[in-house]
Amino acid sequence: MRTEFIDPGAFRHEVAMEAASIVSDGGGGRSEIWSEVATFFALIEPVTARSRFGGDQTLETLSHRVTIRYRADVTSGLRLKHGRRILEILTVHDPDETARYLVCHTREIGR
Template sequence: MARAAGAAIGRLRRRLTLEAPVSTPDELGGVTQVFEVVAAFWAQVEWLAGAEQWRQGRPEQVGTHRVTLRWRGDLDGGKRLRDGDRIFDIRTVADPDGSRRRLVCLAEEVKP
């Protein structure tokens, strides 16, 4: 039985942490959003494309990556992945063949 190239366990060489947003009320009636670590796992991170975008009046470099990992049910857009100092905002999550063996995420890495 042939395996898909992205599914080989030996390709999952990067240790990433999954972070979820947590909102806490502040003293002025608003909320402050911070991220807390939910899990850690091995993944494959592949560069897809890069661009420069203007956000809030300043240029930022944006890199799009494909992140492949073993299937898990707690990944969705709005969460983020961390690789040391690098942060990847999850944009989409898909189970490519519906077998619940692996997930493929498209994520953006933003550098100011």
């Protein structure tokens, strides 16, 4: 079985992992609040950048592959924050099933 090796110096981007919680706004509605769960270093690599026109506006989509050291609490639905950039986690997998690294496929929000 092939094992992945990543230079430890490649984990140079400090990111904060955030989880959402739903709170009542007091008027019968709800709002989503994101709170920081953990902070760690990651390798962030751009994968795709797409631009399409729809509804009289340009819609841009950026995706990234984020590699981190293994953590059992990382799941899709969470997000990573790197500076002012927000990366929504779409999928998470262990590339060589050795519980050393996780690869998160993400989509950048608000760009």
